[in-house]
Each structure stands twice: as structure tokens, then as C-alpha cells.
Amino acid sequence: MNELQWPYCNHDREVFLSKLILAEHYLQKYGAKFVGKANELDTWISQGVFNVSEHIEKNIWKFQESFVRVGRVYFSEKPFIVLEFSQKKEGPYEDADPFPYDLLETEFEKEIKLSLGILEV
Numbered sequence: 001m002n003e004l005q006w007p008y009c010n011h012d013r014e015v016f017l018s019k020l021i022l023a024e025h026y027l028q029k030y031g032a033k034f035v036g037k038a039n040e041l042d043t044w045i046s047q048g049v050f051n052v053s054e055h056i057e058k059n060i061w062k063f064q065e066s067f068v069r070v071g072r073v074y075f076s077e078k079p080f081i082v083l084e085f086s087q088k089k090e091g092p093y094e095d096a097d098p099f100p101y102d103l104l105e106t107e108f109e110k111e112i113k114l115s116l117g118i119l120e121v
Helices: 013-029 107-117
Strands: 033-046 050-063 066-074 079-086
Touching: 013 050, 013 066, 013 079, 013 107, 033 066, 079 107
Parallel strands: none
Antiparallel strands: 033 050, 050 066, 066 079
16 A cells, blocks of 8 residues: 555645644634544545555544544545544544535635534524
């Protein structure tokens, strides 16, 4: 298994990582409480040919009755962000709908709210 190399020429890895942090900021804004960390080895299919892996440390948040983590999905065009939910801190976690990391900030926040089930008024 190969270690993941950033596969995008037109997308800055540091900008993507900053959006993961922004997603956690919005979790806090809407009432999520930090409850711990998880270390994982995520595996991806790269170009449908071989597996690559990435060691990731994810923060775990408690939002209402669920545990939530901010995850990532590497699609061929660009990376997406996804909120992962579980009824138990240790998982298993299920993904909400992924969304592009490079949305305008107002649209990005709307995606976080949608994933959390917060309705617009």
C-alpha cells in the first residue's frame, strides 16, 4: 500500500486543510463539544488502479445525540469534505453527503448546517 501523495495540481492542500478547520469551527458555533481524537488509516482507490493510504487524526465532537467527525473524500476532480456521524464515540461512522471544499464561505456554512440537520429559518 502506498502513502497518499496530494493528487491535485489545481487545488492547494493547505487551503483544503484550512477548510477542514473551518468546518470544525462551524461545529463549535452550532453547539458541538470536543470529546476526543481518533487516529485512523484511511484507504483510497487511486485512479481505480491501486490503493493508497493516509494516516489521519480526527477530532471527535458531540452534537446533540450524535458523535461527529470532519472527514475527507478524494474525488478525481477535487477533494470534498464530509461530516461523519455515529451513535457511539468509537463508531462505526456513516457519512453525510460530501460537499466541495472550495465553496464560498456562506455556502460552505450552509452545507455544514444541512449535514447537522439545522434548518434555515
